[in-house]
Amino acid sequence: MQHPFTSPAELKQRLGGVSYLADDPLAMATFLALGLGRPLLLEGANGAGKTEIAKALAALLGRDLIRLQCYEGIDTSQALYDWHYGRQLLAVRGSDEREAAEVFTREYLLSRPLLQALEAGDRAVLLIDELDRADDEFEAFLLELLSDFAVTIPEIGRVAAPAPPLVVLTSNRTRDLHSALRRRCLYHWVVHPDxxxxxxxxxxxxxxxxxxxxxxxxxxxxxxxxxxxxxxxxxxxxxxxxxxxxxxxxxxxxxxxxxxxxxxxxxxxxxxxxxxxxxxxxxxxxx
Ligand SMILES: Nc1ncnc2c1ncn2[C@@H]1O[C@H](COP(=O)(O)OP(=O)(O)OP(=O)(O)O)[C@@H](O)[C@H]1O
Ligand SMILES: [Mg+2]
CATH class of the missing domain: 1.10.150 (DNA polymerase; domain 1)
Structure with missing residues (x-):
């Protein structure tokens, strides 16, 4: 990723310009995540500014913030894509069998946050918020997505990000995230300000x-x-x-x-x- 900032100090100062006051270690971690094109995993106390930095980065970089709020039981149909069943049904009605097969096309696909982020690529900041609330299975799926920045939709084919989006993941540590996921990311523990x-x-x-x-x-x-x-x-x-x-x-x-x-x-x-x-x-x- 082309780095838009010359130093962590510059990034810190520019974040201040969008009302986010980072300390030096957080500015450094963010600077490195941007420069290395790696996801940034943030853990830390409640209300310490984990979610907010993703918003601030989107504002600062002039990118869209795409937010995936995790919860227990979240799955790919809510996180990645789903089919527009109503529209499909309307289209199928009155058509013969051959035409009916054509409702599994891009036109009938509903993009959820992860697919939106893949399609937006480096025009987006993807915030995967409170990942600890999602279950293991979803985390494993995410690991794959964060490795390739691509997914295969059986009916459509492979969708790959033109360039990786900036990804910020947060966790409140209600459960431990896997080391495999941690290894994909840069990690920073966000502390309350002095x-x-x-x-x-x-x-x-x-x-x-x-x-x-x-x-x-x-x-x-x-x-x-x-x-x-x-x-x-x-x-x-x-x-x-x-x-x-x-x-x-x-x-x-x-x-x-x-x-x-x-x-x-x-x-x-x-x-x-x-x-x-x-x-x-x-x-x-x-x-
Ligand atoms: N470094 C900061 N600079 C400016 N405002 C901040 C900063 N950190 C936190 N805030 C303010 O505190 C509020 C809470 O921060 P945020 O929602 O990011 O916390 P969090 O770490 O995501 O908490 P939780 O774990 O409860 O989700 C923000 O809406 C913002 O107004
Ligand atoms: Mg938060």
Whole structure:
């Protein structure tokens, strides 16, 4: 693949231009995936920015984002292609047997995300989201597709990508992905941002929130993530919380307002109770 960026630093900066603030290791992994033409497999905490980087890359490269959301039981008829049965039926009606055979042509084929991505080639970013939710069999099928960037449809023949699309795969690790799939990809573990980067993300994604409040939110969220919650807040929750605080007219974070607005930040009752108990540690009172 022709590399559109001269360095990971340039890629990082350009991602910033489409409101995605990557850290250096993620910028490097993405730079390499682009340059080597390999899929990028991202694992990491919830809400750490795995899905979003695929969207940002599509925006940055001016490509279509083609998204395959995985779920238990997903199969090729939902992921790759299916036949337009209604249209076939209409065509078959009133035709003789010889004509009826002609409804298994491209015209009657419904492209699902994977086929769309093959056909779009390097005009697309293919996001295969939450692959851990799909079962083994589907993963094995995907492995083949990611090796060849081609599939054979029995009635039609081989469909090959003119050039490989950029592929981003994400997993939340509800099950382990196979090493065969991992070997096909470049792998990166996405971490939550540190306080400074989260502050910058808040500035970009919630620009209406005053700078000082954004800084306090970023600092508090860091400490809250350090409490060992079952479901620590993601970046999206930080953005929501900052927006919520601003909405209720708060200019300075205090333990009281933090405790009262946890609904926007912590989405589990046990976690909320834990944060409430430690609220004076995570949100220092203002003098
Ligand atoms: N590096 C970043 N720069 C800018 N915004 C970010 C960044 N990371 C996360 N966000 C924001 O946080 C939100 C959540 O991120 P995203 O959906 O990508 O998380 P995820 O890792 O896919 O989470 P999940 O595992 O729950 O699917 C995004 O919609 C975006 O607004
Ligand atoms: Mg996601």
């Amino acid at each position: 306080a400074e980067r989260e502050f910058q993300i808040l500035r970009v994604r919630a620009p209406h929130v005053p700078e000082e409040l954004a800084r306090q939110v970023a600092a508090a969220v860091q400490r809250i993530r350090g409490l060992g919650l079952g479901n620590p807040p993601g970046v999206g929750e930080s953005i929501d919380w900052a927006g919520a605080l601003h909405l209720v007219g708060i200019a300075t974070l205090s333990p009281e307002v933090a405790g009262a607005t946890l609904s926007a930040l912590v989405k589990d009752i046990d976690d909320q109770q834990l944060v409430a108990e430690r609220i004076d540690d995570v949100v220092p009172s203002t003098p």
